[in-house]
Structure formats: C-alpha cells, structure tokens
Amino acid sequence: MRRLRIILLVVATVALAPVAGSTTPIAYESLVVGTTAVGLSFSTLNHDGIQIRRCAGRLETAQVRYRFDGGTPTAAEGIVVEIGDWLEIERHEVATAARFIRTGATSGVFKVHCW
Secondary structure, rough: OOOHHHHHHHHHHHHOOOOOOOOOOOOOEEEEOOOOOOOOOOOHEEEEOOOOOOOOEEEEOOEEEEOOOOOOOOOOOEEEEOOOOOOEEHHHHHHOEEEEEOOOOEEEEEEEEEO
C-alpha cells in the first residue's frame, strides 16, 4: 500500500508539473531589437528551471534581421522580418542561438510566447 501511495504521488507530481511542450505558453518576452544584436533572455529560455522548446511571436514597430546559426546579424546581413510577420523558433538550441538586429533608424519589438 505504501509503495502504491509513493507511485501515485510521483505520477501526480509529474502530471501537474509545467511542461515545455504543452499548449499553454510558459514564458513571454517583449524583445526590443536595436542597433546591437540581441537574443531572448536567459530567464525566458529557461523559465522557472524549464528549458523552452518553442517560441513564436510577431514583429512590431520596425523591420529587423535575424540569424539562427549562432552568427551575428547586421543591418545588411541576415534574414529580413517585416513588421507584422509571424516568426516561430523550434528547439531550445535554436532559440538560444537566435540573434536579432534592426535594419533602420527605429527599433523593432518582437512580442514572443515560449513553450
């Protein structure tokens, strides 16, 4: 009987714990993208001790460029994201390597939810 209680306690704890692959976002960030390349914050990527697996969001305010390969984008180098574009990042390693930079005189704002 004691063993059964322990097993049920473990199952209940695991079942109720937040899961990075769940459908409910576990982290949010409003990333301001300026003249220096930036990435998502450590606290977003490792929210409450859970490594996120996926991020998705929309770009507001101004055009930016990004690189997911660990390189640093510039105003002229990287993949362009236009205002209103939706961007998804799969896998923790890719989200950690992602870097963004603005292309013009105005900073972009990337509103992101992560799972």
